[in-house]
């Protein structure tokens with residue numbers, strides 16, 4: 001006889017681990033299933049660090065998730081004695097001339113200011129001279145300016161997943177790792193989930209399959225998602241003196257709409273000279289899948305990254321790439337999240353809060369997903385519906 005659960009969570013990455021933890025905290029009978037053993041390097045939740053921002057230029061509707069996530073991570077830090085969140089400050093840079101949009105927002109600095117004001121956050125605007133004086137690692141051009149706040153910073157994705165799965169298990173969740181969901185079906189007031197190892201029944205199913213999600217949807221819905229290959233790079237500073245400029249005490253996380261085909265974003269150094277300094281750009285033109293994506297990065301790709309996006313903006317970084325990671329975005333038009341009930345199965349919740357900016361919200365989104373599954377959600381989440389169309393669009 002298959003085991004019956006209140007909720008099955010399909011996928012235990014950033015969103016699924018958070019949802020499973022929150023369900024277990026609420027005393028639900030929950031089963032979390034993952035085809036690998038998270039944290040792993042095949043999806044969207046690896047690479048040591050993720051930027052976190054309370055002032056979200058993507059839209060003020062995201063702020064509450066980030067605020068709640070910070071609270072949850074601080075609680076987990078206290079409970080488990082791990083370091084998850086570092087608030088070393090956020091810089092959002094912009095300047096004159098042609099600049100590519102960031103997450104579909106043409107002028108991300110202005111949108112960030114708007115979100116900060118709505119969130120009643122303290123922030124400051126730095127002119128070129130102030131940026132140069134405070135953060136000499138950035139080679140800004142005359143006329144560049146920056147938004148700065150003290151609450152932004154970075155969070156550790158692998159540690160967050162581990163912490164939440166650890167707590168979920170301690171609170172009674174069943175976790176089935178290295179088990180692949182083949183299909184799910186809603187009938188007779190419950191959902192049946194079939195895997196390569198068994199069959200499970202649940203009152204509700206949360207599908208948090210990341211870049212694998214389109215494979216579970218009919219073409220009309222799957223077509224709303226575009227999976228893209230992204231590369232994270234770690235470049236070595238020229239020497240110890242230059243590396244010190246990138247320490248978390250002296251260097252914030254940043255998003256910079258540089259005068260190049262794409263914006264860049266990056267982090268302070270989290271290790272020594274030989275571990276490099278992490279930064280990246282984004283690409284959204286070529287679609288892929290988790291099965292087909294090229295996971296290697298060749299010397300030409302590294303050289304192009306350095307020449308276009310690294311050397312001109314960070315003279316302290318050398319062309320030596322000490323590490324790279326290939327990672328996947330699941331993108332929706334206008335960098336939106338989808339968090340909605342499946343249109344053909346009302347006991348199935350589909351969670352795709354990515355579009356390249358989901359991690360900072362993941363602990364709060366996990367709580368929302370748990371509340372939805374248990375019939376306890378009172379938030380208005382119409383903006384995250386499959387068919388949501390803003391009036392201005």
Ligand SMILES: Cc1cc2nc3c(=O)[nH]c(=O)nc-3n(C[C@H](O)[C@H](O)[C@H](O)COP(=O)(O)OP(=O)(O)OC[C@H]3O[C@@H](n4cnc5c(N)ncnc54)[C@H](O)[C@@H]3O)c2cc1C
Pocket residue numbers: 010011012013014015016033034035036038042043044045046047049050051052179180181182208209210211212230231232327328329351352353354355356357358359360361
């Ligand atoms: C390069 C990169 C940089 C990013 N930078 C930032 C940032 O700075 N700040 C920020 O806030 N966000 C950032 N993001 C976005 C953020 O990391 C993602 O939104 C988030 O990690 C997505 O989590 P997820 O749970 O949806 O997907 P995943 O973590 O990939 O989880 C999906 C899980 O589903 C499992 N699964 C899939 N199919 C099956 C199946 N059939 N059966 C069982 N299990 C299955 C997979 O194994 C996987 O573990 C970045 C993303 C990338 C790729």
